[in-house]
Amino acid sequence: MEVLKSPLSASQKGKLISAGYTSINLLSSVSPSHLALELKISEAEALEILKTVSDGSRSESTSTSCTIVKGAQSAWDMLQEEETLVRITTSSSDFDNILGGGISCKEVTEIGGVPGIGKTQLGIQLAVNVQIPFDYGGLGGKAIYIDTEGSFMVERALQIAEACGDDMAEYSRLYRKGFHSHEVKIQPKDFLENIFYFRVCSYTEQIALINYLDKFITDHKDVKVVIIDSITFHFRQDFDDMALRTRLLGGMALKLMKLARKFGVAVVVLNQVTTKYSDGSFHLALALGDSWSHASTNRIILHWNGNERYAYIDKSPSLRSASAPYSVTGKGIRDSPSNNKRIKNM
């Protein structure tokens, strides 16, 4: 690796190159004090350079050799981890089935659809469902809800939380008679207490907040889901410079993926739709363009099929492309009432 490409400041790079250190390999056997003398910098700074450089070269060797490297994982370990991966239920069993059990933690899932299809509702539902305790097959976590559109409705959240509490009471009544009968039911207010709501009013705030989430989740370890409703809104207005937009979105996508992996949280990104011209006609497509479509690990499109709402897996490295009906009821997201229509694999 060349010094030019290393994550050092321009002046440090300049000093290194003028002293003859064009490749990082040349630095591997240099002591800090020697380097300090040669570059006429303080010893601390020299140490810093060596540290940065050795970090960089280590990560590069990952791709070339198969030695055991810090930070890498074997495919087998990853499989083990995947099997223990926890998922957040959507409250619709058909929907969960095509997702392999629910929205997976450690991954970025993008959900898009036309206005009124139920994106915000699904977002609120996930923020509530993530709190279902371990005893009931849930995660017992907390939720971060980032609202960029102002469409979050407190009343609706309360309603969904109430329904979720009722379902849990029902569950314990049916399956564990006398077992936990003294158990206290979770109050709907408790559900709401565990949703951290951020209202974002500009794209700068959105970027700032996503940068800050790293620290926030470190302080609030039990956050298990981050919902962004929607990623699109501020990036569809006030932008003249499309190249800048693509760059900022790309940076944000990387940070979200990092967050998902580092803390094992599920990142759910809601997206709007737009019309796209292809093959001589207009089609609906998710907004933000083609380069953004690489940003998420899983992509789900919610759409109308006849009189029913369907969820369709548009992209996923591990799930097969499938669609399933769901419905939006007073209680939140539930199974579609018609039982004859089952999951359809495509």
Add this chain to the structure above:
Amino acid sequence: MANKLISEMGLPKSIGHIFAARNIITAKDALSLTEFELMELLDVGLTQVTLAVALISEIASPPYQTVKSLLEQRMQNEYLTGHLPTHLKGLDAALFGGIPFGALTELVGPAGIGKTQFCLKISVLATLPSCYGGLDGHVIYIDVESKFSSRRLIEIGLNSFPEIFHLEGMAKEMAGRITVLRPGSLTEFTESLQKIKVSLLQHQVKLLVVDSMAALVSGEYEQGPPRQHPLGWHISFIKSLAEFSRIPVVMTNQVRSRSATEISNYSFQGERRDDCGNFDSHLVAALGIHWAHAVTIRLVLESRSGKRFIKVAKSPMSPPLSFPFKITSSGILLLNDAGIEMTGPQINAIDHQGHSDIILS
């Protein structure tokens, strides 16, 4: 908070000066660059840049609230927990008490269906004293299509609340609380919006009505899909207005006929025409899908087999209900309060079957 000054964020002095020297003054400037671009530009190491960006981000990001505290705050501070009742019982129930504060509510429907009537009615309601279920405040009515009629407004008032409007001077008092603006172009509209921002806070403005949004851009909008929406700025500005002053905002939207190349399908769904294309209606909302994403609540007004209906087409909290209504001298009246629950995408369709019969009768 996007324009917060970096110099006031308490960065270490040395790096703070470097930011200032490179003309990176606000959080927006700094966060519009990637970390590597910043390193290039500022000529400092990665660790310092990461630390600086983390600090700037922390300060520039908005504070959080738990939803519980949000709920409690609304219950405490706001009259009627943040809803303007429409006095149409069924609709109020479906919307948890009426038009919500701090959000955009849109009315869409063919000409003559009753959009302006609805706007006039709720304007009256917002000015009423709170003992009659109003908000006791001022109304700003942006009348783009020159359809506002003071005579009709007072007529609605007289017929729906005779006890108030028959009092000496009350009609004057109530009508005096409604400020009507008539911008002639999009530019004028933009200017008036900026002026409104100030007066919203100074006066007791409790409702903002825009009738209609579509008239501002019709004409300019038809020529191919523009890269950015002409109303993009307005959408986010009005949203933020609604939110920071916590008032309901009601806007109307016109309809246009669907063009032949428009397919409301995704490419994975194939060329199959979707069902609502086979309905008798070929009307769609004049402002496109981008706009539709931005509104929080969409009410569709339509006519079917000689009857008028109002439908809750998009709402994060209500079931898809449809209510038949008629227009009387006291404004819009629902024929029944139970409503019909609709299935599927019909809730979004805009019908105008037998529309002319209604208008003529």
